[in-house]
Amino acid sequence: VSVSSTFSPTAQHRQKSPEVTLLSEDSVYFYIHSALLLDASENGFHAMLPISPADDGEPRVLSVSEPSAVLNDVILHAIYALSCAHFSPPFDTLVHVVDAMPAYGISPKLAILPSTPLFALLFTHAPLHPLDLYTLAAHHDMLALAVPTSSHLLSFALPTLLDAIVVRMGPVYLKRQAPSIHFLFYNQPRPRLFFLHLGRAAALKRLLLPPPDAHPPTCSCAAHSQGALRIEWALAAAQLAWDARPDLSTNTLEATFLLLAACSPCDLCKSAFEARVRGLVVEWSNKYQGVLCPEPPCKLFNPAFSARYDER
Incomplete structure (x- = not known):
């Protein structure tokens, strides 16, 4: 016995x-x-x-x-x-x-x-079985477990999701609706796996958009020189935005933009670039922590909504 x-x-x-x-x-x-x-x-x-x-x-x-x-x-x-x-x-x-x-x-x-x-x-088991654990949490509506587990799914290729997993996960946690529809569900405290990826990609593009601050023209750095640097920033930002991944590392951001600053002979331009990159890294790190719904979709996909939302 x-x-x-x-x-x-x-x-x-x-x-x-x-x-x-x-x-x-x-x-x-x-x-x-x-x-x-x-x-x-x-x-x-x-x-x-x-x-x-x-x-x-x-x-x-x-x-x-x-x-x-x-x-x-x-x-x-x-x-x-x-x-x-x-x-x-x-x-x-x-x-x-x-x-x-x-x-x-x-x-x-x-x-x-x-x-x-x-x-x-x-x-x-989240590091080794993130999708299975997230699906388990979603199936039983365990929000407290789904939230931290979702941070391990930032590099997951969503098109590879099997139908069986989609069915088990359910529409609330999957949220396959178009981004323009997501705002209807924003007040529901539920994670959205698809919106997690779409929202972070949109947030990255918005964060990359503003260039470094310009400084008053000097003898060694005229306005057109600063304009050329701002164009280089825009080109680098466009490349990162085109290849945007929700798991983009802060090291990649730093390496991309600080390289531009290193090529500038102007110390003021270098300082402006470094300050802008530091702010960008901090903002992106904060987005990384808010992995499930960092901001409402209507703000992420419609910048015109941002001001109205921030006043709320």
């Missing part, structure tokens, strides 16, 4: 002994407290609870159609607010667990909060 080491017959919760036994699909016994399961579940843990105590005083045995790795490593640990990281469950197992939760009346959106061990464990 295999018995869980964590959920054993002697396991106490608030000085109470377990009164129900769960038997996993692979014949492992888990001794649990029904009150915790009933509090976490909206359907009596798949209509298995509550139950009357056995005549001999022993815990009732309930068979669960889940393997012990799923039942013990994650579901019960999540209900008891315990970390299962030491079991090192694979990502596929975690996905299976989250998908299985609704069958037992457990809402992933309410059970997997940023303060819980399971949330932290899931997010450790």
